[in-house]
Amino acid sequence: MIDQFFIQTKQWLLSWLSGAPDWVIQIASALINIFALLGVFLTLFALISVLERKILGRMQNRYGPNRVGPFGLFQPVADGIKMLIKEDIVPVRADKIVHFLAPILIAATAILALGVIPYGRNMTPFAIDGGILFFFAVGSTTELAVFMAGWGSNNKFSMLGAMRAIAQMVSYELPLIITTLPVVMVVGSLSPDAIVAAQGGYFFGVIPHWFVTTPWGATAFILFFVSGLVESNRTPFDVPEGESEIVAGHMTEYSGFKYATFFMAEYFGMFAISGLAVTLFLGGWQAPFAWLQFVPSYVWFFVKLSILLFVYIWIRGTLPRTRVDQVMNFAWKFMLPMAFTCVIAAAVWHYGGRGMAGWFWSLAVIAVVYIALSILLDTRKKFAPRTYRFAE
Amino acid sequence: MNTVAFAAIAILTLAGALAAATLPKLIHATLCLVVAFLGVAGFFFLLGAEFVGLVQVFVYIGAVAVLIVFTILLTRRDLEKDHGFNWGGAVLAIAVFSGLMAAILKTPILFTSASQVPALTVKRIGEVLMTDFVWPLQCVGLLLTAALIGALVLVMEEKR
Numbered sequence: 289m290i291d292q293f294f295i296q297t298k299q300w301l302l303s304w305l306s307g308a309p310d311w312v313i314q315i316a317s318a319l320i321n322i323f324a325l326l327g328v329f330l331t332l333f334a335l336i337s338v339l340e341r342k343i344l345g346r347m348q349n350r351y352g353p354n355r356v357g358p359f360g361l362f363q364p365v366a367d368g369i370k371m372l373i374k375e376d377i378v379p380v381r382a383d384k385i386v387h388f389l390a391p392i393l394i395a396a397t398a399i400l401a402l403g404v405i406p407y408g409r410n411m412t413p414f415a416i417d418g419g420i421l422f423f424f425a426v427g428s429t430t431e432l433a434v435f436m437a438g439w440g441s442n443n444k445f446s447m448l449g450a451m452r453a454i455a456q457m458v459s460y461e462l463p464l465i466i467t468t469l470p471v472v473m474v475v476g477s478l479s480p481d482a483i484v485a486a487q488g489g490y491f492f493g494v495i496p497h498w499f500v501t502t503p504w505g506a507t508a509f510i511l512f513f514v515s516g517l518v519e520s521n522r523t524p525f526d527v528p529e530g531e532s533e534i535v536a537g538h539m540t541e542y543s544g545f546k547y548a549t550f551f552m553a554e555y556f557g558m559f560a561i562s563g564l565a566v567t568l569f570l571g572g573w574q575a576p577f578a579w580l581q582f583v584p585s586y587v588w589f590f591v592k593l594s595i596l597l598f599v600y601i602w603i604r605g606t607l608p609r610t611r612v613d614q615v616m617n618f619a620w621k622f623m624l625p626m627a628f629t630c631v632i633a634a635a636v637w638h639y640g641g642r643g644m645a646g647w648f649w650s651l652a653v654i655a656v657v658y659i660a661l662s663i664l665l666d667t668r669k670k671f672a673p674r675t676y677r678f679a680e
Numbered sequence: 681m682n683t684v685a686f687a688a689i690a691i692l693t694l695a696g697a698l699a700a701a702t703l704p705k706l707i708h709a710t711l712c713l714v715v716a717f718l719g720v721a722g723f724f725f726l727l728g729a730e731f732v733g734l735v736q737v738f739v740y741i742g743a744v745a746v747l748i749v750f751t752i753l754l755t756r757r758d759l760e761k762d763h764g765f766n767w768g769g770a771v772l773a774i775a776v777f778s779g780l781m782a783a784i785l786k787t788p789i790l791f792t793s794a795s796q797v798p799a800l801t802v803k804r805i806g807e808v809l810m811t812d813f814v815w816p817l818q819c820v821g822l823l824l825t826a827a828l829i830g831a832l833v834l835v836m837e838e839k840r
Contacts (some may be wrong), residue, residue: 386711418802421734428742432714435749439707451753454746461742478802 291584294324295410321413325402333555334364340601347605367548374544379442382541386440391542391549394433398556400426405563406480408573408586419480420472423564424465427519430557431457434528434538437550441541449537452612453528456518459619464515466627467508470634471499471568480564484572494578498571503651504633509569511627513596516561518615520554522600524607525615562596563589621665629657685726693719706752714745731805 298320305313338353338361345352353360378387404419406412416422431454438450472478475486489497499505518525529537539550566572570592573585610618633650640646696715703709717740724733809817 386707416730418730418734421731421738425734425738425742428738428746431746432711432741432749435746436711439753447753454750458746472802476803 291409293584294408294586318414321403325413326399329399329402329556329559332559333552334368336555336597337367337551338363340604343598343601344605347602371545371548376544376546377541379541381442383440383442386436387541388440390433390437390440390538391546391553393436394430394553395549395556397426397429397433398553398560401560402556402563404480405560405567406484406572407563407589408584411573411586412481415479415481418478420468420478420483420564423560424461424468427557427560428461430553437542438538441538443541445534445536445540446538448534449528449540452534453521453538456525456527456612456615456619459616460515460518460623463511463619463623463627464519466624467512467515467630468564468568470504470508470630473631474499474634474638480567480572484567484574487571488574490578496571496574496576498569498574500569500571502634502637502647503654504630504637505569507626507633507654508630509565511623511630512565512569513599515623516558516565517600517603518619520558520561522558523604524610526609527612527615530609558597558600559593562593562600565596566592622661625657625661629654682726686723689719689722689726692722707749710745710748710752713748714741717741717745731802 298317301320302313302317305316341363342352342360353363356362356366378384401423403414404412404416404422406415412419434453434457435450438446438448438453441447471483475483477483477486487496487498491497491501495501500509517523521528529539534540539547542550566589573589575581575583575585575588633653636653637646637650640649693716696712696717696719699712700709700716703712717736721733721736721740724730724736
């Protein structure tokens with residue numbers, strides 16, 4: 289069957305080793321998973337780096353890369369060759385070891401986080417029980433890598449960029465984790481496979497059981513997505529690498545392939561966080577309609593992932609960069625209370641019988657808190673004409 | 681297999697801890713401490729306590745190490761001065777070590793293999809936290825809230 293094609297291929301590859309000791313087969317199985325993961329996501333990285341520039345070009349009414357290969361599709365190859373043959377410059381006063389280890393650590397954590405996401409039926413590279421916890425545990429190590437890059441470069445711009453990055457990543461980790469909490473609560477498991485399995489089935493045979501179809505799920509999904517934007521340092525939250533202020537933040541002193549590694553890690557982080565959003569709220573590899581279930585599960589996963597990635601690019605082409613204080617205020621005054629509301633709304637939904645009544649009650653909870661917050665924070669004032677203190 | 685893993689993790693943890701205690705630069709010491717934390721998490725994984733191991737990585741590397749790093753960066757530094765041997769620290773370390781050793785030696789050794797213990801699920805942990813250990817949990821919550829408010833009071837801008 290086409291749905292289990294990759295699983296069967298792996299079984300067939302492993303059948304060559306039949307008779308070998310158990311640990312050899314285990315290691316071979318893990319290696320196959322790792323190679324598949326790296327192959328798929330490095331290809332996706334190459335594709336998305338050129339597609340992003342094409343789409344941004346389209347949005348900004350210009351061409352984008354169109355010289356190398358048909359439609360500029362071989363641009364990543366050219367970029368890769370350029371990055372590889374560039375001189376690798378390490379500042380004299382830099383802390384050599386920390387400066388060298390930072391890109392390695394950041395890429396390793398980004399790739400590890402990709403490992404626990406179910407890409408299709410029976411297609412989780414490392415199926416561990418605490419998968420969600422593993423994802424966040426690995427993700428929180430990224431902060432340390434960013435700090436190592438900033439501090440190891442021995443440059444004021446790098447340090448400032450790293451401080452900004454850590455500050456906003458720590459702040460947005462809270463809403464990110466708290467918005468996954470309702471899903472974990474409702475499913476009763478930290479395993480991504482169980483979460484995807486819980487989202488199977490359809491209401492009236494049409495509306496899928498994805499958590500995004502419930503009020504708390506939809507709210508949590510939006511909050512999660514915004515936190516994901518911050519965690520992957522994407523526009524409008526790319527203050528850590530604001531090139532008009534601090535050159536390139538913690539990546540200022542990196543050149544050649546080390547810079548490319550940072551770039552790759554950023555994209556891998558984006559894939560991981562979007563993949564988790566798909567797993568948690570958009571039903572993972574489940575088909576949107578019952579009659580579309582004949583399409584292989586991994587196709588659905590990657591379709592959903594591509595849609596989210598497109599939204600990332602779309603936002604980048606649309607919104608200007610926020611200020612540091614705006615990012616922080618938004619996190620602590622709006623995102624965090626709303627994230628806690630999602631937890632309460634999910635509990636209301638659960639005790640309301642997970643049906644229509646619960647649906648409306650949880651919507652009511654979210655609406656009340658949202659309106660109360662917008663009155664409390666006086667959002668209307670923020671849309672008034674801007675007054676300048678100094679530059680009149 | 682397990683013995684080899686134990687030895688490897690033990691060497692890694694001890695080397696990290698030793699480097700953290702002896703390296704002259706504070707940031708280097710912190711990064712080595714992270715290695716030691718990772719080793720402790722590795723022990724938890726080796727013992728089959730997946731949840732505790734992940735929480736160890738999450739809390740100690742994601743939060744405590746970042747906190748230490750921030751503290752070092754945001755406070756005044758007088759690193760270059762040699763403070764001499766820290767006798768107070770040595771006494772404290774020996775006290776903690778002997779206390780822990782006494783507790784470990786007092787504990788009877790369990791000869792249960794991992795397969796006999798039922799797998800610890802998140803659901804079970806949640807139930808226990810909300811029933812048997814609800815008061816300790818609430819006390820920790822209160823303490824953390826107090827610390828958060830205290831930090832806010834410290835950094836709040838003084839209104840004229």
